[in-house]
Amino acid sequence: MLQQQPQQPLTANGASNGRGLPLSGHPGMAHRAPPLPPPPPPPHHRPADEPPAGLENGAENGHEVRRDIGDILHQIMTITDQSLDEAQAKKHALNCHRMKPALFSVLCEIKEKTGLSMRNNQEEEPQDPQLVRLDNMLLAEGVAGPEKGGGAAAAVSAATSSGGMSPDSSLEHSDYKSKLGQIRGIYHTELEKYEQACTEFTTHVMNLLREQSRTRPVTPREIERMVGIIHRKFSSIQTQLKQSTCEAVMILRSRFLDARRKRRNFSKQATEVLNEYFYSHLSNPYPSEEAKEELAKQCGITVSQVSNWFGNKRIRYKKNIGKFQEEANLYAMKNALGARQGDDSPHTPNSTGSGSFSADLFLGVPPVNGEAAYQMGVQANGSWQARSSPPPGTSPPHSDQSDNSD
DNA sequence: TAATATGATTCTAT
DNA sequence: ATAGAATCATATTA
Numbered sequence: 001m002l003q004q005q006p007q008q009p010l011t012a013n014g015a016s017n018g019r020g021l022p023l024s025g026h027p028g029m030a031h032r033a034p035p036l037p038p039p040p041p042p043p044h045h046r047p048a049d050e051p052p053a054g055l056e057n058g059a060e061n062g063h064e065v066r067r068d069i070g071d072i073l074h075q076i077m078t079i080t081d082q083s084l085d086e087a088q089a090k091k092h093a094l095n096c097h098r099m100k101p102a103l104f105s106v107l108c109e110i111k112e113k114t115g116l117s118m119r120n121n122q123e124e125e126p127q128d129p130q131l132v133r134l135d136n137m138l139l140a141e142g143v144a145g146p147e148k149g150g151g152a153a154a155a156v157s158a159a160t161s162s163g164g165m166s167p168d169s170s171l172e173h174s175d176y177k178s179k180l181g182q183i184r185g186i187y188h189t190e191l192e193k194y195e196q197a198c199t200e201f202t203t204h205v206m207n208l209l210r211e212q213s214r215t216r217p218v219t220p221r222e223i224e225r226m227v228g229i230i231h232r233k234f235s236s237i238q239t240q241l242k243q244s245t246c247e248a249v250m251i252l253r254s255r256f257l258d259a260r261r262k263r264r265n266f267s268k269q270a271t272e273v274l275n276e277y278f279y280s281h282l283s284n285p286y287p288s289e290e291a292k293e294e295l296a297k298q299c300g301i302t303v304s305q306v307s308n309w310f311g312n313k314r315i316r317y318k319k320n321i322g323k324f325q326e327e328a329n330l331y332a333m334k335n336a337l338g339a340r341q342g343d344d345s346p347h348t349p350n351s352t353g354s355g356s357f358s359a360d361l362f363l364g365v366p367p368v369n370g371e372a373a374y375q376m377g378v379q380a381n382g383s384w385q386a387r388s389s390p391p392p393g394t395s396p397p398h399s400d401q402s403d404n405s406d
Numbered sequence: 407t408a409a410t411a412t413g414a415t416t417c418t419a420t
Numbered sequence: 421a422t423a424g425a426a427t428c429a430t431a432t433t434a
Contacts, residue, residue: 263413263430308414315424411432418425
């Protein structure tokens, strides 16, 4: 980027450019296209036909300038040793010095060439993937989105899609929403605060540097870089804010939306319905999708809850048939009674009693007594009749829905 | 308050 | 996808 420069920075410049004249006071110094000092003037070029730059005259010129620069440097170096007033005065004097632009330009170049140029490379910010993730999540949770409502609702529905919520979920829901709104509010306030602080600080630093660029060599580029650094710092703070916001949302979600935490038992009537179905289909307690829907409607729960219930029931029944004996008998009895009352329908006592009544298949359960008629349905190997290939004859003789119709 | 019941979730195998 | 099994976390009961 930078063109070749005189080998020795400052002194060389001053010295080799002994005449100093071309440099002095030229406003164009800041962006001098030919950075090299002009070639040594012809020997005879010196006399009084020099431009009337108002400089020293004649033979003393070179010495004067050299002393001049040395003087400036000295003043700069010792400026801190002086009292404030003195320093201010000196500063002013330096500022007005005709050599100042040239000197500054040289100093700036040197600075560029040395330390700062090394940091140039790492300017590119490859959009931290983690930050992107955080942003996405906050957006998805409705914290960072446009406004309240849509986002939160989406989050809730996403969380409940698998489990299904109990009817009284609306209370939880509004609680969750208000909490989420709180988080959202805090997040936005903080974000704004940081944003504001960042601009404030940036402006401050820029002003400071601009101000200082009058007394020390600061290039606009350097200011720009500094602004970049500040922004990076602040954005890392913002990342932290986003991270903790995400954590808060996660905690909130697990507190409010994890259905396990607010488990409600199903209503008596609902379990009744489910049990009735289960025990009347004990040989094959796998309700079809339609049956599940029907049951869900009857119980006021979701289909997936019905599935959960049957999953739990099957496994728990199978694990300990003995424990469920009483229940089984009860429902079998109920079923039988119901069948007898509505006797016009051809409602055979169903599979429970007859179909899978293979008394040799007790699963280590002591034969309770003579009433052990309704405990069957489980095979010796611990599984129900092969679901995968239901033998045509195994299906219960009656309609699946018959016992649960309203 | 411990023990048990129960609805939900997660993991694995099919 | 679905079922089984294990497990979690809460609800209920003794």
